Amino acid sequence: MSSSPRAEPTRVGWRAPRSWSLRTRLLVTQVVLLAAVCAGIGVATEFALQRFLMNQLDEQVVEAARRSAVIFDFGPPPGMGPPMMRQPALPRPPGSAPRVIIRDADGVGPAFLNAPGQEIRTVGAVVSQGSVLDAGVITADGSRAEISSAAAEQLAELPADMRARTVDIDGLGRYRVVSSPAHHPGETIVTGLPTADVDDTLLWVFVIFCVVGAVALVAAAAAGIVTVRRQLEPLARVSAAAQQVADLELDRGEVRLPTPIVKVDPAAAHTEIGQLSGALNRMLDRIAGALSARQASETRVRQFVADASHELRTPLAAIRGYTELAQRKQGELPDDVAHAMNRVESETARMTHLVEDLLLLARLDTGRPLQQGSVDLTRLVVDAVSDAHIAGPHHTWELDLPDEPVTVAGDEARLHQVLANLLANARTHTPPGTTVTTSLAVGDRADVVLTVLDDGPGIPAWLQPDVFERFARGDSSRSRRGGSTGLGLAIADAVVRAHGGTIEVHSVPGRTEFIVRLPGDRPRTAEQTQSRAKPLR
Template sequence: MSSSRRPEPGSRRPEPGLGPRRRWRPADWTPRRRWRLADWTLRRRLLAQTVLLLAVLILVVGVVSELLLREFLIDRFDAQLLAANDRSSIAQNEPPPHAENGPGPVFLQARGQGVGTLGAEVVNGRATAAAIIGTSGQPELIPTAEAAALAAVPVDGRVHNVDVGDQAYRVIATATPRGTNITGLPLSQVDDILWQLGVILAVVALVGLVAAGVAGAALVGAALRPLRRVAATASRVAELPLARGEVALAERVPDVDTNPHTEVGQVGAALNRMLGHIAGALAARHESETRVRRFVADASHELRTPLAAIRGYAELTRRGRDDLPDDVAFAMGRVESESKRMTALVEDLLLLARLDAGRQVVHEPVDLARLLADAVADAHAAGPDHRWLLRLPDEPLTALGDPNQLHQVVANLLTNARTHTPAGTTVTAALAAHGPHAAEVTVTDDGPGIPPRLLPEVFERFARGDSSRSRAAGSTGLGLSIVAAVVAAHHGTVQVRSRPGQTVFTVVLPLHPGEPGAPRPGGGLTRGRG
């Protein structure tokens, strides 16, 4: 029998992802977690790194382009300035007609001077006349305070930068018999060109980054698609019930994703090899478990007959026990007692072997209230030195299952409480509804409790407690393991929590979907004697 699950025809598998999908939770998308690099997916990291690298490249290209263009423009600008200075020198020696009527120096009105050209005369360290050509083509005087900076321009035949008011100029000074003539051009022309280029580069870069992000997302998604298929295969394997039973581990990475020449193919091939080893190990484990279960079942079945014979012969000696020596009578009594104990152990092992083999459980309506009441009555008879309490609901609760096995569940829990607690301990058995479709059976005692180190293995077979929960009464160590196996066979759950003064075993069983069972024997609280 295979326990691997396959999708039903017509059902849709979840889209493969880079890991098992889980339901979205608001706590998973807090701003703090959203920007933690450790929580980013590989796709997001690759996309972010690609866009960031492209942005840095564009920034470097833009800065270098701006610097190179500025040098180029400055060189051309200086050439224009030298040409304007030559025109000024010619106009200084040959003034143009009517030049004396305009404001500013005479040479500023030379033919060919463009808008924004600056001209100034420096005499005795003072700028006596400074003007610029306005948009109307006529010179406009510069205030004396702003023109004062022009007086400090050295006469060395080189171009210098000077701030006149809120404008930056490239100027050159030429010596004359009267003093110094200064010619300049505004740098705003160069700055305007550089700003326009910067805006164009920024817009183009932004559009390019967006386009690169969209295209990169598609390309990275396509590149990671084989990895998602590999992860999907691993996720499907992780969802298989591999703990017990026969497992048909047929999931494998597709051949297209096992190319040894690619990184993803190497991962896929390694995963397939690992799955092959796991499938072989699971098959070997199942075969070994099957042989062990068959041996336990066969041995238990074969031991029942000789044990019954031993017990019968031991009981037969009771008829003539008065004629037997005391030591022989005592020995036969011990044989009878141990045969009973061994018979119980064999019966428990046989039941566990049948449950492990997955034998079909008898399903019939079981009145849980009546079952609990009968089990508490039996426990009171077996342990009169304990105080037994029974709590039942007002409404009947009916489960669907094997009445004998469910009775054994409650009986084992009560026996466990009686065996491992001192006389006078109060043991409470309670039944209550657990939601609309389940019933909850609890067995609580106020004994010394279970040591914390034993709680994880309390339902294991042959689990032993310490001296406070010893096997002095002949415990086989299989009672709680039978409880867990029977409850699991009935699609229920069993849990335990314990502390000094309170140990609670909780069994949850699904209710019978049909009509409720027979009326239970009484409601509310029933207190036993003891």
């Protein structure tokens, strides 16, 4: 039996999505899909709204361009707008005929900027053969102002094709401008309207979409948590039932599995959860049947072993009596017959020991109570190690005991057998010169910890999970020899469990450690019985 691996410390930080729970993945998937849908709707709406508003703005720009061209060529209708005057265009392109443009008496820029119907921030320019004759812009208060020379050059470069274009005019910002040909050959009229209103509208719509989308995502996440939890509740019950079965000790003894382990609603039997629950119930039915058959077989085998061992005691006692009788007349027997009788006696003793071990295991299997009393483990350890020192003089035996005696409640004879078996195991399966240290201590939970440690070759890793099984065999370094029956560790495990304790082994080459933990008893006052870490030579 090996101890469980120590749990690694939890790492705080980002974890891979494959390590998330199903609830988390479903919720995240739902929120991500909703966010993608909202983003798609928002982008499509922004794009459609931008096209719609820009088309409206283009219509306004084209209409303003036509109106500006008519007013530039013919002046405003009678009675509308301020009085106009004609004056030479400055500057005049070299080699061109004298040209006059219509301007109002006190304005800046082309006269059509002051005509009725022109919106504020409208920019206008008169271009002749790539040169700006006159340009200006309507300010926010309705007056007109000049534009920079860089802005005038930007307007002069536009082709006169009546197509609306977006231009980032120097000092004015983004505009949709249209360049239309004038009545006079070689001249064009450039008219533009700002895109600020369109940009502001798109920005506000974007902000509204973000706010509404965020609220929708929060509401969807909250609703998703409730929905996913309710929808996965049957799966949680299946998981809890499977965990309940997993926590049962299925490797020994009689196992009673609850059937059915999961209740299935007939109306939901066709669903995925219903099918999973039904499959789990059927699987557990088959497992329960197999475990019952295994338990019945084990019971029959153990009963047979117990009956056979009990029946073998009588003939073995008779054989042993007759061999002892023959040994009394050993001098009258031939040498070969005397040797044979010696062998019969030794093998009878060995077989008797095996039968007694089998009977003890049979009693423990049936749950017969052990004798209860206060056992001084300190004295018991000293006696057992002293016996081991006599049986294995070529090993180094050491003790590591506390200053005060340690007592437990239990069967002294059986606990002595546990320790004797552990020490015999160390003596039998390690080479001469091995150091075996037996230590005794009181644990943090007031339990008693008994440890047998040796620096021998160790137990193979593949054998360690089965080392406490009956008749477990290892390789040549841990093989059956020296009278070993293969039941010593199995008896130790059974006796320790009968006392409510645990036994485990940790082994690597050069270090094998058997650890026995027993419920503690009240320590009784006594003189120091053994010095700490004193070797027995």
